[in-house]
Amino acid sequence: MRTLFRTSYQHDIRLWRHGGDVFWYGLLGVVLLLIPATLGEFYVGELGGVFIFAIAGVGLMLLTGYTGLVNLGHAAFLGIGAYTNAILLHAGVPFVVTLPAAGVVAALAGVAIGIPTLRMSGLYLAIATLAFGAIVGTVLQKWDSVTGGFDGFAVPTPTIFGWPVEGATGVYYLSLAVLVFVLWVGANVLRSPIGRAMVAIRDSEISAQSMGINLALYKTVAFAISAGMTGLAGALFAHYVRFLAPDSFDILLSIQFVTIVFVGGLGSLHGAIFGALFVRLLPQAIAMVRDDLPFGIGRMPGLEPSLFGLILVLCILFEPAGIYGRWIKTKRWFQEYPLHRRAAKRRQKTYARSERLR
Amino acid sequence: MVDAVRLLQLVINGAAAGCIYGLIALGFVLIYKATEMINFAQGDIMMLGGFFAFALIAHFGLNYWVGALLAIALTAAFGFALDALILRRVIGQPQFAVVMLTLGLGFIFRAVAGITWGYDSVGFETPFTNRTVKLDGLVLGADNLSIIVGTVLLCAVLYMFFSRTRLGVAMQASSQNQLAAYYMGIPVRTVFSLIWAISSGVAAVAAILLAPVSMIDVNMGFLGIKAFAAAVLGGFGSIPGALVGGVIVGISEQMSGYYLPAGFQEVTANVVLLGTLVLRPQGLFSDALRKRV
Amino acid sequence: MSLFHAQDISIRFGGIRAVDAVSFEVEPGEVFSIIGPNGAGKTTIFNLISRIYNPTSGRLVFNEQDITTTPAHRIASLGIARTFQNIELFANATLLQNLLIGRHCHTQASFLAQLGFLPSVRREEITHREKAEDVIAFLGLERYRDTLIANLPYGVRKVVELGRALCTEPKLLLLDEPSSGLNLEETEVMGFWIEDIKKDLGITVIMVEHDMNLVRQVSDRVMALNYGRMMALGTPAEVQSHPEVIRAYIGGEA
Numbered sequence: 051m052r053t054l055f056r057t058s059y060q061h062d063i064r065l066w067r068h069g070g071d072v073f074w075y076g077l078l079g080v081v082l083l084l085i086p087a088t089l090g091e092f093y094v095g096e097l098g099g100v101f102i103f104a105i106a107g108v109g110l111m112l113l114t115g116y117t118g119l120v121n122l123g124h125a126a127f128l129g130i131g132a133y134t135n136a137i138l139l140h141a142g143v144p145f146v147v148t149l150p151a152a153g154v155v156a157a158l159a160g161v162a163i164g165i166p167t168l169r170m171s172g173l174y175l176a177i178a179t180l181a182f183g184a185i186v187g188t189v190l191q192k193w194d195s196v197t198g199g200f201d202g203f204a205v206p207t208p209t210i211f212g213w214p215v216e217g218a219t220g221v222y223y224l225s226l227a228v229l230v231f232v233l234w235v236g237a238n239v240l241r242s243p244i245g246r247a248m249v250a251i252r253d254s255e256i257s258a259q260s261m262g263i264n265l266a267l268y269k270t271v272a273f274a275i276s277a278g279m280t281g282l283a284g285a286l287f288a289h290y291v292r293f294l295a296p297d298s299f300d301i302l303l304s305i306q307f308v309t310i311v312f313v314g315g316l317g318s319l320h321g322a323i324f325g326a327l328f329v330r331l332l333p334q335a336i337a338m339v340r341d342d343l344p345f346g347i348g349r350m351p352g353l354e355p356s357l358f359g360l361i362l363v364l365c366i367l368f369e370p371a372g373i374y375g376r377w378i379k380t381k382r383w384f385q386e387y388p389l390h391r392r393a394a395k396r397r398q399k400t401y402a403r404s405e406r407l408r
Numbered sequence: 409m410v411d412a413v414r415l416l417q418l419v420i421n422g423a424a425a426g427c428i429y430g431l432i433a434l435g436f437v438l439i440y441k442a443t444e445m446i447n448f449a450q451g452d453i454m455m456l457g458g459f460f461a462f463a464l465i466a467h468f469g470l471n472y473w474v475g476a477l478l479a480i481a482l483t484a485a486f487g488f489a490l491d492a493l494i495l496r497r498v499i500g501q502p503q504f505a506v507v508m509l510t511l512g513l514g515f516i517f518r519a520v521a522g523i524t525w526g527y528d529s530v531g532f533e534t535p536f537t538n539r540t541v542k543l544d545g546l547v548l549g550a551d552n553l554s555i556i557v558g559t560v561l562l563c564a565v566l567y568m569f570f571s572r573t574r575l576g577v578a579m580q581a582s583s584q585n586q587l588a589a590y591y592m593g594i595p596v597r598t599v600f601s602l603i604w605a606i607s608s609g610v611a612a613v614a615a616i617l618l619a620p621v622s623m624i625d626v627n628m629g630f631l632g633i634k635a636f637a638a639a640v641l642g643g644f645g646s647i648p649g650a651l652v653g654g655v656i657v658g659i660s661e662q663m664s665g666y667y668l669p670a671g672f673q674e675v676t677a678n679v680v681l682l683g684t685l686v687l688r689p690q691g692l693f694s695d696a697l698r699k700r701v
Numbered sequence: 702m703s704l705f706h707a708q709d710i711s712i713r714f715g716g717i718r719a720v721d722a723v724s725f726e727v728e729p730g731e732v733f734s735i736i737g738p739n740g741a742g743k744t745t746i747f748n749l750i751s752r753i754y755n756p757t758s759g760r761l762v763f764n765e766q767d768i769t770t771t772p773a774h775r776i777a778s779l780g781i782a783r784t785f786q787n788i789e790l791f792a793n794a795t796l797l798q799n800l801l802i803g804r805h806c807h808t809q810a811s812f813l814a815q816l817g818f819l820p821s822v823r824r825e826e827i828t829h830r831e832k833a834e835d836v837i838a839f840l841g842l843e844r845y846r847d848t849l850i851a852n853l854p855y856g857v858r859k860v861v862e863l864g865r866a867l868c869t870e871p872k873l874l875l876l877d878e879p880s881s882g883l884n885l886e887e888t889e890v891m892g893f894w895i896e897d898i899k900k901d902l903g904i905t906v907i908m909v910e911h912d913m914n915l916v917r918q919v920s921d922r923v924m925a926l927n928y929g930r931m932m933a934l935g936t937p938a939e940v941q942s943h944p945e946v947i948r949a950y951i952g953g954e955a
Contacts, residue, residue, distance in 0.1 A: 249793070
């Protein structure tokens with residue numbers, strides 16, 4: 051059982067807690083860099099998709115997990131980022147410009163939905179973002195002249211200073227780089243005044259104001275950062291699918307993002323990664339065992355969404371802390387064995403706190 | 409020059425669609441007022457109610473009225489069980505968790521319905537299909553009229569129930585102050601499950617009323633999203649408001665479909681929703697609440 | 702020149718006059734208490750001063766600056782801090798994080814600098830933590846530094862609430878019922894802290910209180926309110942023997 055002895059303020063501020071963290075994350079980094087050389091193209095492609103969804107997940111985690119702003123229209127930001135990137139590339143703008151541009155345009159969209167929803171909370175915010183997501187989805191479909199409407203939009207291959215980013219491997223490394231960047235920015239936000247302001251807004255708006263936090267400003271900033279990160283994910287998504295269809299950015303995708311944040315573990319950056327792994331790899335796992343399932347279950351249509359729903363329901367009923375929560379509890383069991391106390395894992399009985407009077 | 413007949417037609421179609429939205433919204437509002445839970449699966453419960461009616465009337469050949477009543481009862485029982493077995497366990501968790509839970513349940517309902525009844529649209533015979541009513545030179549569809557009349561009747565019944573019966577008053581009490589209701593000897597948890605039962609029953613009525621106009625299929629629950637607009641417009645605490653809100657949304661949709669270029673009809677409900685939330689978040693009928701620090 | 706001045710301040714909620722033409726001045730360095738029965742409008746006055754409510758009439762002047770229309774989030778940087786009657790801490794954060802949020806009004810770094818966590822942000826973080834540690838030492842909260850607020854007992858939370866307000870380095874501190882829910886010992890300690898705040902830190906305090914012993918122990922002047930109107934203003938002894946005050950608390954002849 052490791053006890054942290056902190057001897058300077060830097061120990062609280064820096065991103066790693068102790069040498070062990072550096073070792074394990076370093077090892078993980080090396081493994082990730084070597085994967086395309088060892089695994090087949092299919093797996094590399096799938097992992098690239100996981101990274102992209104994780105980026106969007108980090109964005110949503112900052113907004114919902116840390117600032118407490120529910121967003122059921124998150125797919126809209128992904129779509130805006132994807133189309134901005136594809137359209138600008140098509141017009142000849144270099145990729146090193148279109149990628150950040152996608153992030154900036156999405157961030158502006160985030161501000162656009164953030165401002166009208168400043169005074170909303172809980173239920174109303176959820177519904178408003180749902181409506182916003184639906185409106186953006188419809189606009190992407192109907193604005194034929196720009197987005198190509200239902201015919202779709204073929205995405206040109208990006209080049210970075212002359213190097214073409216080809217195939218699954220290219221997308222993999224690019225997404226990994228952006229994911230690391232986004233995680234670094236996210237961690238910076240969380241250890242700065244911005245991150246603390248976000249948590250304050252989540253827990254008590256009134257005392258946050260009394261501490262000098264401008265609610266309108268920080269909620270808008272939270273939306274902007276969240277949307278910006280997701281815009282970057284969108285740009286990468288365009289290259290992942292290579293062909294943009296406007297109806298892919300619908301409510302079902304938004305629900306997937308919310309699932310990532312929730313099942314992964316609300317309130318931690320790790321949760322976004324775990325959640326993305328879960329959401330992206332579950333369909334693959336189902337596909338693999340499909341034929342072996344008894345009673346012909348595997349052949350039933352609608353198996354995937356029902357399993358999705360079932361796991362979501364079970365997660366909320368029995369493990370609201372998500373995968374990351376379970377991970378921490380398991381780690382602690384190993385660390386504390388045989389002195390582990392079962393009560394430490396037991397969920398405290400909470401009493402409903404009225405959202406109508408926050 | 410606006411064609412009066414055309415206008416009336418739009419209004420009636422809109423009102424009929426609006427009644428359906430209003431009924432679904434009614435279900436939302438009932439549950440929200442009581443437990444502050446948002447039931448994102450309300451539309452899918454409506455879908456299940458529709459399929460129950462289909463199974464009883466078309467498959468087992470029961471008489472329309474008997475089948476309809478039985479379907480409503482079945483759906484109500486289903487709603488009761490849903491609350492008693494699953495939703496009671498998540499009281500105390502943040503609202504977000506409940507949203508996710510009902511979303512997940514929606515997925516499961518759709519999958520189960522698809523497995524049981526398939527993914528094609530189905531329908532059943534009603535006394536109102538393809539019949540018209542002649543009124544002073546106007547020809548109106550009996551299906552739309554039945555929706556409007558049925559909704560009004562149901563709302564009258566509900567109003568009587570909530571204001572005149574003991575159970576109804578107990579429900580109102582439990583919605584406003586759980587602790588005080590407990591002190592009065594009201595079995596609050598059972599009452600909440602009964603509210604879920606009524607909510608689900610109302611959803612089933614919506615499906616049955618809708619049957620002459622549109623087929624029943626696994627994805628019909630997505631109407632629930634438009635019902636949100638109705639509920640918000642009416643003010644989430646107001647039951648008659650939900651209905652009025654629904655009718656306004658329904659008529660707006662018809663108007664924009666007729667007068668505005670193609671594609672606008674689809675976004676109308678969402679625009680109304682967003683607009684209401686921004687301009688008058690408490691809706692048309694509700695009062696805003698404030699916390700005392 | 703008084704540090705704070707409320708001039709004929711009033712607020713109405715519908716037909717109810719929660720605060721009715723109340724005027725008072727607070728001198729720098731004094732402890733000014735507001736007493737009165739429940740519902741008299743004491744916390745409402747605090748909510749007016751910290752600008753959570755808008756007055757229907759009257760003026761609020763702090764440090765010779767008119768703050769009647771200042772937005773709520775600017776009050777902290779002007780130098781006014783408050784605690785809440787029902788403890789409004791950030792429950793899912795640690796004690797240290799709560800105190801650091803109290804330092805928020807002293808943030809200088811720009812948003813972009815924070816996104817990249819530039820050295821200037823790092824330096825500021827260290828300064829904030831040093832100041833927070835000063836407050837932790839002053840209030841004796843070392844052992845709870847990394848505990849989540851949700852896991853702390855009520856008495857400790859009251860102290861954290863005070864600490865968070867102190868972290869804003871205020872000139873004026875509004876304490877809303879600092880001793881409610883505390884036992885005799887804890888109330889006594891709270892009294893000593895208020896005295897230390899006044900003498901060592903030089904902070905002016907306005908306090909809403911029900912505990913008359915505490916009021917007598919620390920206050921320089923007291924104002925008594927009833928039904929939103931001022932009944933008496935003076936030293937603790939004067940106010941406690943004022944006939945109207947006695948009638949309000951104990952009742953008099955019809």
